[in-house]
Structures are given as structure tokens and as C-alpha cells.
Amino acid sequence: MGLSWQQGPLSGSGVGRFLSPVPLPERLLFAEPLRRRMRVRFAGRWIVDSEDVVLLHEPGRYPVAYFRYQDLAPGVLEPTDTVTRHQDLGATSWYAVRAGGKRTPRAAWRHTDLPAYAGELHGRVALAWRAMDACYEEDERILGHAADAYHRxxxxxxxxxxxxxxxxxxxxxxxxxxxxxxxxxxxxxxxxxxxxxxxxxxxxxxxxxxxxxxxxxxxxxxxxxxxxxxxxxxxxxxxxxxxxxxxxxxxxxxxxxxxxLAPAPGQSVVPHGFDRDLTPDFVGTDA
The missing domain is CATH 2.170.150.40 (Domain of unknown function (DUF427))
Structure with a gap:
């Protein structure tokens, strides 16, 4: 589904192949400006409203929106002691998100030791989609994950x-x-x-x-x-x-x-990641 998931070209199990004279890396990450206004609600508050969003396409994952740290509402991000390591992007620090009397742990993350080739993500924070009340492009709610322009x-x-x-x-x-x-x-x-x-x-x-x-x-x-x-x-x-x-x-x-007809290989839909378990209850979440 889209650029990096299911059998997309960056998924690791793409149905096609790149016509290249040299072998490509097993994992290719792709970052691009979203060029859409995105807003996020948490605990009934708008915690970010930005037109400067970078979308990361990572093999086997839905696209993830990264916001500039300074675009989030002051005091929303609470540092924690949790640090993990991303296999491509290095050390990752985790934040709790706090607003309106509500606190959700591990609801945001930031890559703090990025390799030089990943400068597009420097100083940016990603929000766990399921941990938020709702995410919007302009005034329309986007369900499931950040919109993938390559999904059709x-x-x-x-x-x-x-x-x-x-x-x-x-x-x-x-x-x-x-x-x-x-x-x-x-x-x-x-x-x-x-x-x-x-x-x-x-x-x-x-x-x-x-x-x-x-x-x-x-x-x-x-x-x-x-x-x-x-x-x-x-x-x-x-x-x-x-x-x-x-x-x-x-x-x-x-x-x-x-x-x-026979089932095509690689067609099983598998949810990927802690914030991507797409279940029907998500649709009914109060926006």
C-alpha cells in the first residue's frame, strides 16, 4: 500500500524492481515535504498546526509525519528516560504528551543522533497517531495514518x-x-x-x-x-x-x-508498529 508498505517499491517485497546497474541497499528510506497543512488534537486541544511537515516512508511501515519541534504547543512534550535505537536513524528519544490534565507516555519520539544523510528529520518530532484524539488535513480528519500520496x-x-x-x-x-x-x-x-x-x-x-x-x-x-x-x-x-x-x-x-483465480502472494494485510493497529474502534474515536 503506497510507497513503502505492502508491495510498494520501498517495502522490501515490492512487486516490481528498480532497473539499476548496481544493487540497491536492502532498505531505502524516503523523506519528502508533505506540502499540506496538518493539525493534531490531544485532550481536546490543538497541539500542533503546521504547514511545514516532513513525511517519512520507511520499508514495511505506513508513512509517518514529522513536525518541527518548535511548532508544537509549549509544554506539550515531556521528556522521558526512554531511549531506543532505530536501525537506520540512530538514537531515538521518547516523550510523554501532556495537555488538559491528560498524560500519555511514549506518545512522541525524536531521532537525536541522525546520520548526515537524514538531515530532513533534524529537530523534528513524530506523534503516535493512535495516541492522539485526531489528526487533520485542513478541516478533514485523516484516519489510520498520515495520508500517502502514492496510494491510489x-x-x-x-x-x-x-x-x-x-x-x-x-x-x-x-x-x-x-x-x-x-x-x-x-x-x-x-x-x-x-x-x-x-x-x-x-x-x-x-x-x-x-x-x-x-x-x-x-x-x-x-x-x-x-x-x-x-x-x-x-x-x-x-x-x-x-x-x-x-x-x-x-x-x-x-x-x-x-x-x-488464485490469491496473489504477499497480499496479507498486517498492522505494523505500536501506533498502527487499525481496528474498528478507531473510527468511532471522538474527534
């Missing part, structure tokens, strides 16, 4: 014949599916409910959250658990898949134009 979703209508079977039962038969192309993922096919035997879908408890599409609901099909999902109310940017259903090709038979 394209949705295309199709007229190809898609059939889904489970234990010999035809669950879906459509000549009007839509295909969702998402950075770092293989194409995902979504089917209108009118083309589905909805009696075959058993809703199950437990949803997941995608910062780009919204909350996903899941279904069992026969003895195959959580083998289909649907964004019942997808975000407006991807509204074309709202309430459509997609099927896991490793759990049920999905045929496209007579060819059975």
Missing part, C-alpha cells in the same frame, strides 16, 4: 463473466462486476448483490477498518469462514463498491471468464 485506488466497471462457487453451490454469477485496483494489492473483484445468492452469505461478527475504504463486514459461506466481505457504506471516494461483495479466492472458487 481505481475502480473500473467490467463485462467479464465472474462465477463464485462454494462446495458445489453457485454463490454468485455476474457479467457486471467491478474491479478495484489498489496500490500494493492484486485486483479485487466486487459483485452486485443482485447477482449473488444472498442466502448463501452468513453475516459474522467482527469488522475491519481500512483507512481508504472504511469498515468491512464479513460473511461465512457454507463451511468457509470469512470468505467474503463488503464495505456496506464505503467512503465517498470509493462509493462505487459500496454494498458490493468481494470473495476470497483462496477460500471459495472464483472464476473469471472460465479461469479460476
Amino acid at each position: 485506488i481505481d475502480i473500473r466497471r467490467a463485462s467479464r463473466h465472474l462465477v463464485v462457487r462454494c462446495e458445489g453451490r453457485v454463490v454468485a454469477d455476474s457479467t457486471a462486476p467491478v474491479v478495484l485496483y489498489e496500490s500494493g494489492f492484486a485486483p479485487r473483484w466486487y459483485v452486485p448483490r443482485a447477482d449473488i445468492d444472498v442466502a448463501a452469505l452468513t453475516p459474522v461478527d467482527g469488522k475491519t477498518f481500512c483507512p481508504y475504504k472504511g469498515l468491512a463486514s464479513y460473511y461465512d459461506i457454507g463451511g468457509s469462514q470469512r470468505s467474503a466481505w463488503s464495505y456496506r457504506e464505503a467512503y465517498s471516494e470509493v462509493a462505487r463498491v459500496s454494498d458490493l461483495v468481494s470473495f476470497e479466492p483462496d477460500k471459495v472458487e472464483v472464476e473469471l471468464e472460465g479461469t479460476r
